[in-house]
Amino acid sequence: MSDYDAIVVGSGAGGGVAAAVLAEAGKSVLLLERGRNLSFEAVGRDHLRNQRMPVYGHNAGPDIDGNPRTIEADSFPILVGQALGDLRLLRPHEPGYQNNAACVGSGTRVYAGQAWRFMPQDFRMASEYGLPKGSSLADWPITYEDMAPYYEKVEWEIGICGDHRTMTHLPAYDRPYPMPALPLPHKSGIHKRGLESLGWQWLRVPRLINSVPYNDRPGCINCQHCVGYACPADAKNGSQNTTVPRALRSGNCTLRAEVMVERLDSSDGGRITGVTVIDAAGERQTYTADVLVLSCGAVETARLLLNSATRHEPTGIGNSGDQVGRNLQGHYYPGAAGLFPDVMFDGVGPGCSIATCEFNHGNDGIIGGGFLGDEDIVTPITLWKRFYPPDAPRWGIEAKRFMRDNFRRINDVTGPVQEIPSPEARVTVNPRVKDKYGIPVVHLSGKTHPETVRSARFMHERAKEWLLASGATKVWGKPPPRYLSGGQHQAGTCRMGEDSATSVVDPFCRVHSHDNLFIADGSPHVTNGGFNPVETIMALAWRTAENIVKRW
Amino acid sequence: MFEHTQMKCLHALLDTIIPPDDYPGAVEAGVGDYLQRQLAGDLAESLSSYETWLADLDAEARAVNGTDFADMTPRERAELLTRVETGVVKARWSIEPAAFFREIVEHCAEGYYSDSGNGGNRGGIAWRMIGFEVTG
Numbered sequence: 001m002s003d004y005d006a007i008v009v010g011s012g013a014g015g016g017v018a019a020a021v022l023a024e025a026g027k028s029v030l031l032l033e034r035g036r037n038l039s040f041e042a043v044g045r046d047h048l049r050n051q052r053m054p055v056y057g058h059n060a061g062p063d064i065d066g067n068p069r070t071i072e073a074d075s076f077p078i079l080v081g082q083a084l085g086d087l088r089l090l091r092p093h094e095p096g097y098q099n100n101a102a103c104v105g106s107g108t109r110v111y112a113g114q115a116w117r118f119m120p121q122d123f124r125m126a127s128e129y130g131l132p133k134g135s136s137l138a139d140w141p142i143t144y145e146d147m148a149p150y151y152e153k154v155e156w157e158i159g160i161c162g163d164h165r166t167m168t169h170l171p172a173y174d175r176p177y178p179m180p181a182l183p184l185p186h187k188s189g190i191h192k193r194g195l196e197s198l199g200w201q202w203l204r205v206p207r208l209i210n211s212v213p214y215n216d217r218p219g220c221i222n223c224q225h226c227v228g229y230a231c232p233a234d235a236k237n238g239s240q241n242t243t244v245p246r247a248l249r250s251g252n253c254t255l256r257a258e259v260m261v262e263r264l265d266s267s268d269g270g271r272i273t274g275v276t277v278i279d280a281a282g283e284r285q286t287y288t289a290d291v292l293v294l295s296c297g298a299v300e301t302a303r304l305l306l307n308s309a310t311r312h313e314p315t316g317i318g319n320s321g322d323q324v325g326r327n328l329q330g331h332y333y334p335g336a337a338g339l340f341p342d343v344m345f346d347g348v349g350p351g352c353s354i355a356t357c358e359f360n361h362g363n364d365g366i367i368g369g370g371f372l373g374d375e376d377i378v379t380p381i382t383l384w385k386r387f388y389p390p391d392a393p394r395w396g397i398e399a400k401r402f403m404r405d406n407f408r409r410i411n412d413v414t415g416p417v418q419e420i421p422s423p424e425a426r427v428t429v430n431p432r433v434k435d436k437y438g439i440p441v442v443h444l445s446g447k448t449h450p451e452t453v454r455s456a457r458f459m460h461e462r463a464k465e466w467l468l469a470s471g472a473t474k475v476w477g478k479p480p481p482r483y484l485s486g487g488q489h490q491a492g493t494c495r496m497g498e499d500s501a502t503s504v505v506d507p508f509c510r511v512h513s514h515d516n517l518f519i520a521d522g523s524p525h526v527t528n529g530g531f532n533p534v535e536t537i538m539a540l541a542w543r544t545a546e547n548i549v550k551r552w
Numbered sequence: 553m554f555e556h557t558q559m560k561c562l563h564a565l566l567d568t569i570i571p572p573d574d575y576p577g578a579v580e581a582g583v584g585d586y587l588q589r590q591l592a593g594d595l596a597e598s599l600s601s602y603e604t605w606l607a608d609l610d611a612e613a614r615a616v617n618g619t620d621f622a623d624m625t626p627r628e629r630a631e632l633l634t635r636v637e638t639g640v641v642k643a644r645w646s647i648e649p650a651a652f653f654r655e656i657v658e659h660c661a662e663g664y665y666s667d668s669g670n671g672g673n674r675g676g677i678a679w680r681m682i683g684f685e686v687t688g
Contacts, residue, residue: 047666055662056594223688232688347685380665380684385658395569395657396630403665404575407682 004030004254006548007275007289009261009304012106013534014520014541015295016239017154019247021545022293027552029253030287031244032277035061035102037257043103043110043230051101051110051488052228053382054093059229060110061102064091066436071096071444075484087443089433098330098444098486100297104257107297107488108238108534112227112350112376113208115160116531117151117170117539120144121361122368122418125527129367135449136327136423137367140526141498141507144171150539155206158538159214159237162206169201169357179211181353182220187344187411188353191374194470200358205373208534209350210235217241226350227376260437263308264292264517270312272517278437291516291548295541298328298490298523302427303442305494305504305511318494318511321501325427327492328444329528330485332452334460335372335414337387338472345408351376355415359462360530366458367451368418370530372466375412387412389476412477413463416489418530420451425484427493444484453482489533491522509544520544553588553599554606557620561606562587564622568629569660575681576674578660586663586672595659604647605656611643612636 005027008019019031036042038060049057057064070087071080081090081097090097101107121128123140131137152175154160161179181204184192195202209226212219220235234241247253258280265274265286274288294301302325306316316324355373363369378387384403387410393399424446431440457479464475497503500512509524511517520541522533529536554562566578566587578584591599613621616632624632635641639650663672665682673679679686 044669045667046669048662048670056590221688224684224686343683345683347687380679380682381662384661384665394654395633395660397571397573400570400573400575404681407684 002274002288002290004028004287004289006030006291006293007032007287008293008295009275010106010295010297010300010521011104011239011244011255012100012295012297012521013108013239013537015293016105016108016243016247017538017541018293018295018520018545019253020243021542022549023247023250023253025549027252027549029247030289031247031253031255032259032261032275033104033255033257034260035104035106035257037104038109038230040230040232045225045229047379047381050228051107053379053385054099057093058099058101062092062099064093067092068433068435069097069442069444070430070433071484072446075445075447077481077483084433096444096484098299098490100488100490104244104255105238105240109230109240110228111238111488111534112352113236113238113534114352114532115155115162115206115208115535116529118144118147118529118531118536119169119360120171122527122529123147125368128361132367132420132449132451134422135451136421138495138497138502138526141496147536147539147543148174150542151535153542154535154538158208158242159210160206160208160535161211163204166203168203169360177206179214182207182209182211182350183222183348184353185348185351186346188374190344191413191466191470192354194466195354195356198465198469200356200466202354202356205352205355207350208237210237215242220350222349224347224349224377260439261304262437262439264304264317266308266310266312270310272317272514291518293518293520293545295519295521297521298493299427299442299486301519301521301523302493303429306429307440313513317517318504318513320513321503323495323502323504325493326423326425327421327495328425328427328484328486328490329419329421329448329492329525330487331416331489331528332419332448332456332480332485333414333416334456334463334480335412336460336463336467336475336477337410337412338467338470338475339389339406340409340411340470340472343408344411347377349377356466359459360418363458366455367420368530369455370415370417370459372413372415372459372463375414378412380407383407383410389474413466415459416530416532417452417455417459419485419528420449420455421492421527422446422449446484447482448485450482452485453480456480489522489528491525491528491533494519494523495526496524497526508547509540518544518548553591554603557610558603558606560622561610561620564629565606565609565656566660568626568633569657570664571626576677578664580674581664581677582668582672582674583660583663586670587659589671590659598655601647601652605649605652608643608645608647608649609636612641612645615642
């Protein structure tokens with residue numbers, strides 16, 4: 001008899017959904033989270049230490065000490081971290097680490113909550129575009145039609161605001177969003193007219209935010225600290241205030257924070273029986289369960305599988321095809337900034353309200369593409385570090401006057417580019433470097449496929465066109481170089497497929513070699529769309545968990 | 553952390569990077585406090601570079617002007633830093649003058665424009681100046 005029916009590892013977008021669906025179906029669930037359960041005050045408003053601008057640290061984990069990773073020196077265009085032989089040793093806030101928040105709710109605690117459905121074409125990229133040389137581009141084994149009911153479920157049950165009538169790049173919705181779009185900030189209205197003048201499609205950006213009171217929580221108060229911070233009104237819908245409380249309210253779920261899973265435990269026959277964990281006091285414990293769901297994010301899920309090797313699977317669980325950890329994807333974010341003659345800033349947050357999907361597909365000579373949207377409110381130091389014109393003075397009275405005159409006139413547009421997967425963009429483990437628990441750390445290697453960079457350069461040009469159409473008198477920004485991408489939108493490391501030689505999980509996100517081991521995060525994504533992936537992670541987790549219950 | 557002469561030099565430097573006008577300069581806004589906190593924490597590894605760079609800056613001021621940097625007029629300081637920024641120096645510097653100056657400028661901006669919880673931007677004065685209002 002196991003301790004629990006199911007153990008879910010990780011309380012982010014996927015883990016929260018999995019815990020809620022399983023617990024509400026009457027299964028006893030242990031939900032494990034390596035990070036802390038953070039209050040609003042604990043997340044704080046440090047403009048130099050947050051998930052958006054981690055100059056000196058993070059506000060939502062992981063701690064900068066004791067959680068290193070290593071990276072090949074040439075996987076990143078600038079010298080990062082500390083030298084460690086031929087490698088670089090990285091702390092979580094340093095570029096190249098591919099961090100996602102470690103706390104109850106994970107990234108959803110501090111995200112912007114942009115809630116995008118992938119497009120039908122995003123699920124069949126190889127069929128649409130063929131196979132670029134050196135790429136592992138493939139179709140998903142499921143389609144948009146398989147996902148649509150789960151997208152709708154996420155929109156209504158977790159809470160997404162938007163205007164379905166403007167989502168003209170997608171098949172018609174069966175149901176509108178449950179809440180209207182957020183109010184349009186002044187600058188978004190200007191950007192909307194810019195798009196109209198170009199004849200480009202525009203839409204209202206759907207968000208996992210209550211635009212009006214919903215699910216017994218209030219509506220957005222339009223503050224200036226949305227992305228990168230916790231919500232002062234509790235109107236932003238993350239796992240910590242939606243799916244995790246649902247799981248707990250069922251009476252069937254136990255949440256344990258500050259518990260790190262060291263490895264998956266197996267029987268002599270190779271069947272997964274549970275986990276060994278290390279808690280904050282350093283105590284090692286084991287828990288058994290009939291079903292395991294891994295929701296650690298694409299980097300840490302791969303690490304856990306690779307660190308759990310057995311006699312039967314000596315290179316890692318689910319890794320007989322040498323696929324675990326490959327095809328790491330995130331999102332390149334090409335964009336541009338511009339200087340406007342009039343004040344753009346009106347302080348109405350969160351900010352990103354208008355976008356165009358004109359260039360997600362159908363671009364001549366480009367594989368896929370992405371959307372472009374206007375930006376959430378940019379804090380002063382973020383503007384200084386990221387969006388300040390390269391030829392403007394940086395010190396002296398002229399620099400001070402420039403900030404004073406132009407902080408509210410500088411505005412940028414940006415968006416995620418669909419990355420073209422490469423098998424060499426990869427998570428492995430480094431047995432020579434251990435974290436604070438003594439567990440071998442993640443090693444990162446390779447780079448994104450060159451086609452990703454081409455798409456990003458294409459989108460960078462479109463961003464400049466849009467800004468000029470919106471009235472910018474001057475635009476700037478650089479097209480990105482080639483590097484390893486992952487970060488907060490990390491995906492792809494345990495790809496979904498029918499064949500265990502070329503994929504890790506089956507179309508219901510079950511690890512091929514096990515009947516009781518599932519993945520519910522971005523890892524199964526074969527490709528990651530030209531969109532923020534969180535709604536897809538949630539929808540896929542819902543489908544996976546529902547199927548686990550159905551086949552119990 | 554810094555002895556008196558170094559502190560005088562540092563404050564003169566910070567107020568040349570972000571000078572007072574009808575809004576406070578860097579020092580009055582707390583950037584010195586920000587920097588002291590950082591050099592005892594996240595930027596501890598930069599402390600000795602700061603000490604060296606400030607000493608070299610004073611040597612440069614004496615070579616050019618015959619006085620310490622802090623005893624130059626604001627205009628003279630700005631002119632000297634313009635030369636330092638482009639690497640045109642008279643004294644023998646034991647640290648690359650221009651690259652570390654860019655770092656100091658960055659630290660100064662961090663103190664001035666980030667949240668006052670970091671020690672600078674006292675009372676949110678920099679945000680009032682540029683029009684970044686926090687409403688919730």
